[in-house]
Amino acid sequence: MKLLLKSVTILDENSKIQNKKTDIFIANGAIQKIGKDLNEKADKEIKIPNLHVSKGWFDSSVSFGEPGFEDRETIANGLETAGKSGFTSVALNPYTSPVLDHSGSIAAVKAKAALHPVYLYPVGALTMKSEGVDLAELLDMKEAGAISFGDYKLPLRNPNLLKIALQYAQNFDALIQSYPQENRIAGNGMVNEHENSTSLGLKGIPNLAEELQITRDLYLLEYTGGKLHIPTISTEKSVKLIREAKKKGLDVSCSVAIHNLLLNDEELKSFDANVKVLPPLRTKKDCKALIKGLKDGTIDMVTTDHNPIDVEHKKVEFDNALYGTIGLESAFGALCTIFEKDEAIKYLTAGKQRFGIEEYEIKEGAPADLSLFIPGDSFDFTEKDILSSSKNSLFLNKKLKGKAFGVITQKGFISN
Numbered sequence: 001m002k003l004l005l006k007s008v009t010i011l012d013e014n015s016k017i018q019n020k021k022t023d024i025f026i027a028n029g030a031i032q033k034i035g036k037d038l039n040e041k042a043d044k045e046i047k048i049p050n051l052h053v054s055k056g057w058f059d060s061s062v063s064f065g066e067p068g069f070e071d072r073e074t075i076a077n078g079l080e081t082a083g084k085s086g087f088t089s090v091a092l093n094p095y096t097s098p099v100l101d102h103s104g105s106i107a108a109v110k111a112k113a114a115l116h117p118v119y120l121y122p123v124g125a126l127t128m129k130s131e132g133v134d135l136a137e138l139l140d141m142k143e144a145g146a147i148s149f150g151d152y153k154l155p156l157r158n159p160n161l162l163k164i165a166l167q168y169a170q171n172f173d174a175l176i177q178s179y180p181q182e183n184r185i186a187g188n189g190m191v192n193e194h195e196n197s198t199s200l201g202l203k204g205i206p207n208l209a210e211e212l213q214i215t216r217d218l219y220l221l222e223y224t225g226g227k228l229h230i231p232t233i234s235t236e237k238s239v240k241l242i243r244e245a246k247k248k249g250l251d252v253s254c255s256v257a258i259h260n261l262l263l264n265d266e267e268l269k270s271f272d273a274n275v276k277v278l279p280p281l282r283t284k285k286d287c288k289a290l291i292k293g294l295k296d297g298t299i300d301m302v303t304t305d306h307n308p309i310d311v312e313h314k315k316v317e318f319d320n321a322l323y324g325t326i327g328l329e330s331a332f333g334a335l336c337t338i339f340e341k342d343e344a345i346k347y348l349t350a351g352k353q354r355f356g357i358e359e360y361e362i363k364e365g366a367p368a369d370l371s372l373f374i375p376g377d378s379f380d381f382t383e384k385d386i387l388s389s390s391k392n393s394l395f396l397n398k399k400l401k402g403k404a405f406g407v408i409t410q411k412g413f414i415s416n
Helices: 075-084 103-113 138-144 159-172 195-200 207-224 236-248 258-262 265-270 284-295 331-335 341-348
Strands: 003-011 021-027 030-035 044-046 052-055 057-062 087-092 119-124 175-177 227-230 252-257 301-303 369-380 399-409 412-415
Touching: 003 341, 052 341, 057 075, 057 252, 057 301, 057 341, 075 087, 075 103, 075 399, 075 412, 087 369, 087 399, 103 119, 103 138, 119 138, 138 159, 159 175, 159 207, 159 227, 195 265, 207 227, 207 236, 236 252, 236 284, 252 258, 252 284, 258 284, 258 301, 258 331, 301 341, 331 341, 331 399
Parallel strands: 003 044, 003 052, 057 087, 087 119, 175 227, 227 252, 252 301
Antiparallel strands: 003 021, 021 030, 052 369, 369 399, 399 412
């Protein structure tokens, strides 16, 4: 397909025409021309006021359900949602039934996504069935297309297993993930342990549960070497621990869920199960520390931590509701409520290199990997803005700012 983008503003810090309006002509999956007043013949011309273009956005943690939980989300609709939300590529968690713990399952989900414009990169389970007992077939899964290995929201209780994984993975340059929660400290907690959990009578998860696990894992990394990614940190001290580890030269990265940047445990007063997430929403002080950690480079990337949950498992008593929120549709608009658009784009485009995914500049001759979006005024995010099959968004009825329009990749074009 030949596409002609008219009068778009490029946001790419490496581009010579950063923040300048121009035309972009795309054909055969590549950027053919960039310049003013292009008149190339195209199958589709896109001319929308205030349309902006950046390098493709990447989300390091999404769950679609399929296989096993198709009632929550299918791969096809999940990728459609991702594309219309501005993401050209996503890392798919092994939060499936059965879990993605062998090469055949990795190949199967990649085949399901092969024809869609959005690229799907599977994360393989670190242990068989994500049970934390035996390592899964890591090398076979990497050869089948897995970009990293971790058990989604399931911390490794056995430190020796993580030690072995970090040592073994160095043989084929694999990235190991370890979810930061010590369950023996977290116990039966569901929300942040603080004043609000006490006043509301909800069992709390102390910051210590996260920080103790991170401390353990960083000691292991220092001992073994290798590459470690810590997904979705949520506390002030977690930021400090990772900052210190990076200063030591440890090869560690981490992410933060967008909702943990913006929202705090005051949201619990609604008793809305949509705000039941893991890690839990922490305090305003933690939010500030996370934002600071993102700005100074301690936190490497943001994620939506998109996790569709069907109504039967969300519209129930708070104690019985499953953890998780969708987040693809609200990602750009949420980030733009606390960051300037240039900063928001910087964070949305980060992370590909860490996961071994090629990144393309916006220049003539480069493969197309573009996110399209419209910065704008504030609006109320409502259910009509949700594209996912499940509607469990903790941003429902919140004020967001700016909207994604779609994506263009080597495989095609998709838009709202």
